[in-house]
Amino acid sequence: MTTADDADTQIGHLELEEVTRAFGDTVALDRFSLQIQGGEFVALLGPSGSGKSTALNCLAGLLPLSHGRIMLDGQRIDGLAPERRGFGMVFQNYAVFPHMTVADNVGFGLTMRRMPKEQRQARVDECLAMVRLDPHAEKYPNQLSGGERQRVAIARAIAFQPPVVLMDEPLSNLDAKLRIELRTEIRKLHQRLGLTTVYVTHDQSEALSLADRIVVLNHSRIEQIGTPNEVYARPANAFVAGFMGYRSLLDAEVLSTRDGDADSANVVVRMGGVELSGTAIGRLSGSKASVALRPEDVTTVPDAGPGIIDAVVDVAEYTGREYALEATSTAGLTLFFYSDTSHAPGHKVHLAVAPERLLVFDAVHGDAATVAAEVARV
Numbered sequence: 001m002t003t004a005d006d007a008d009t010q011i012g013h014l015e016l017e018e019v020t021r022a023f024g025d026t027v028a029l030d031r032f033s034l035q036i037q038g039g040e041f042v043a044l045l046g047p048s049g050s051g052k053s054t055a056l057n058c059l060a061g062l063l064p065l066s067h068g069r070i071m072l073d074g075q076r077i078d079g080l081a082p083e084r085r086g087f088g089m090v091f092q093n094y095a096v097f098p099h100m101t102v103a104d105n106v107g108f109g110l111t112m113r114r115m116p117k118e119q120r121q122a123r124v125d126e127c128l129a130m131v132r133l134d135p136h137a138e139k140y141p142n143q144l145s146g147g148e149r150q151r152v153a154i155a156r157a158i159a160f161q162p163p164v165v166l167m168d169e170p171l172s173n174l175d176a177k178l179r180i181e182l183r184t185e186i187r188k189l190h191q192r193l194g195l196t197t198v199y200v201t202h203d204q205s206e207a208l209s210l211a212d213r214i215v216v217l218n219h220s221r222i223e224q225i226g227t228p229n230e231v232y233a234r235p236a237n238a239f240v241a242g243f244m245g246y247r248s249l250l251d252a253e254v255l256s257t258r259d260g261d262a263d264s265a266n267v268v269v270r271m272g273g274v275e276l277s278g279t280a281i282g283r284l285s286g287s288k289a290s291v292a293l294r295p296e297d298v299t300t301v302p303d304a305g306p307g308i309i310d311a312v313v314d315v316a317e318y319t320g321r322e323y324a325l326e327a328t329s330t331a332g333l334t335l336f337f338y339s340d341t342s343h344a345p346g347h348k349v350h351l352a353v354a355p356e357r358l359l360v361f362d363a364v365h366g367d368a369a370t371v372a373a374e375v376a377r378v
């Protein structure tokens, strides 16, 4: 079986250049450009309708491009039929053959490639062991659970050592516990085999935990490309922030800015009647801005004072490790934070945010409520 240091199925790089796909007047994917290195795990992340599946289907060869090209190690491949590209594919609805046993499903691609029987048997056994399905080799898909069926699909996709594996929301039909289990298995398989993988999801936690790099899509366009840490800690704009778990997106007025490096407080805003220091991301073009806050960056302090937001707790939810709280400020802002101690509804709190964690974006995408509505499309 291929390993990360087994060079013969490892690609050098896969390049998408301005890949565009229109359906009539609808542009489903608009000039999508991305370079993927061999062995990389890339997640395409975005709300429903943002163009993720279109990008994946263009890569797979299931959709012709309207414009642009796809290069694999310097060879143009966008004119090739799916089977000539030879990519492994896993879709959300399992798509295993119901009339074939688990072992025959996994060996399907090998049979098609006329691999000799003994060699095929060995490869099938190895792949089944990798996804822990060896005891189920002779069963039929309808005798398996959803999670097991999806593991068959994954084993089938990797069995023929494809140059690239494409996965379209492979975990979305599974319950929460299985989703996390199988996510870990996918990560382990990738660590072991090093197969170049493109993975579509609308779930930010899946993208963060699996990918080496994340491509955030919205309205058919790329909003940001970065490592999980980059998109999480430094979202490029208010949309990405909203999508990456910055639960509060609030309208603010810019009072003053000063030059400074991107990691230090360089802007003062007024938000809900309180003056706060923050960090501008990108250029602020006017006096209107959107402020993004993550619950983990909002803390309670003992006393009121300048730069402190006074609020009243609305809801406290116990999460097992801590409390997740929602509070409303005196001026009506909704804020989210975590605490080790519970606060009863109606309890007054004083909230602070470190200036380097109060991210200030240009309000180019419209006001914060519009961005929040966009994010809610998920």
Ligand code: ADP
Binding pocket: 023, 026, 027, 028, 029, 046, 047, 048, 049, 050, 051, 052, 053, 054, 055
């Ligand atoms: P995602 O995978 O992010 O949910 P898609 O790539 O499926 O998004 O769709 C992107 C956009 O293209 C959507 O507006 C969708 O309605 C449109 N679209 C996708 N497939 C077709 C099609 N076959 N015909 C017309 N419009 C399509």
